[in-house]
Amino acid sequence: MAIDFGDKNTGLAVTDLSRTMVFGRGVLRGYRRLEDLFEQILGICRDEEVTEVIFGVPGGRFGEDTPQVERMRDIGGRLEEYLGDVPVVFQDESFSSFEADAAKMDSGLRKKYSQHELAAMVILERYLQKEAW
Numbered sequence: 001m002a003i004d005f006g007d008k009n010t011g012l013a014v015t016d017l018s019r020t021m022v023f024g025r026g027v028l029r030g031y032r033r034l035e036d037l038f039e040q041i042l043g044i045c046r047d048e049e050v051t052e053v054i055f056g057v058p059g060g061r062f063g064e065d066t067p068q069v070e071r072m073r074d075i076g077g078r079l080e081e082y083l084g085d086v087p088v089v090f091q092d093e094s095f096s097s098f099e100a101d102a103a104k105m106d107s108g109l110r111k112k113y114s115q116h117e118l119a120a121m122v123i124l125e126r127y128l129q130k131e132a133w
Contacts, residue, residue, distance in 0.1 A: 001025065001045065002054040002124035004093065004116050005075060010037060011116030013124045014048055019131075022124050024117035034075065038082040045086050053079065053086055056093030056123040091127045093119070 002022075004011035012025035025044065031037040044050070055076040058068055065073075073090060080088035113121070 001048060001050045001052075002056065002091070002120045002127065003041070003079075004056050004119040004123055005072065006116065009114075009116045011114065011118070011120035012041075012044065013117060013120035014050070015124060015128060019128055022121045022128070024113040024121055027114050027116045034078065035082070038079055041079065042083055045083060050086055053083065053088045054091045054124055054127045055079065055088050056119070057090045059092045059094040089127070091123050091130075093123050 001015075002013045004013075008029065010028045010031075012028065013022055014025045015022050025048070028037060028040050031040070041053070045053070055072070057072040057076065058066070076088045076090055080086070
């Protein structure tokens, strides 16, 4: 499962068992604390039998760790602790929102998925492509 984390909205995407197709899994909203978000993610991990979580992290312009990158890695690490036996893997999410916007030009995707879901789908597709090589 991939996560496009946001302070107000977090997009989710999952893949099939063969790891060839990616699907939006919704957007989590209305969480006041990270623990509330983590509890929702844990429930989805159990329901979907998730074996790893791909957590989108912004890339610095020159590959450096910016304060935002460090913050996302901290949140991802805390999520991994919360999930217990489900590892969290970091994936560069640079420009995933732009790709999501471009994908929304397709009217079928615009009606079916939110921008946050599409960004999570982009993150998961990138990860799966990287793993295929």
